[in-house]
Amino acid sequence: MDEMLSMSTSLHVMFALAVLLVAIGHVAMLLAKQEFKWLSPKIHWWIPAYYFLLSGMLFTGLIGWTALGFHVTHWIGMMLVAWMMMLGGSIMAYKRFKRTKTSRDSQLQEAFKSFALKKYLFDCFVVIGLYLGAT
Numbered sequence: 001m002d003e004m005l006s007m008s009t010s011l012h013v014m015f016a017l018a019v020l021l022v023a024i025g026h027v028a029m030l031l032a033k034q035e036f037k038w039l040s041p042k043i044h045w046w047i048p049a050y051y052f053l054l055s056g057m058l059f060t061g062l063i064g065w066t067a068l069g070f071h072v073t074h075w076i077g078m079m080l081v082a083w084m085m086m087l088g089g090s091i092m093a094y095k096r097f098k099r100t101k102t103s104r105d106s107q108l109q110e111a112f113k114s115f116a117l118k119k120y121l122f123d124c125f126v127v128i129g130l131y132l133g134a135t
Helices: 002-032 036-067 074-101 106-134
Strands: none
Touching (some): 002 036, 002 106
């Protein structure tokens, strides 16, 4: 059991760091280019990768939680709530992105970029905060 907990914890941290790196990449893309025509294919490519990393983070977290006997602590509760907020924000961002990518309305594009920037900055702070708090 200890080996499984150790391995799942290591993988969980690796997935969390990968989520952080992809979120930082999103923030960098949103700040680097103002043209939505350039930004759209890049975002469209990174969104499935972000969902994959979130699912890997959930799976390794569930394996670790199983090894702990489903004992609920405040850190586990905070991680579950944070993961749900990150997933919900990603779903909302993707819905806005789908509406925005077919539109030529600059206000809609700016609204999406503003929302996505706040969402990915939030994700960065959540991952860093949970990592620093849990260690």
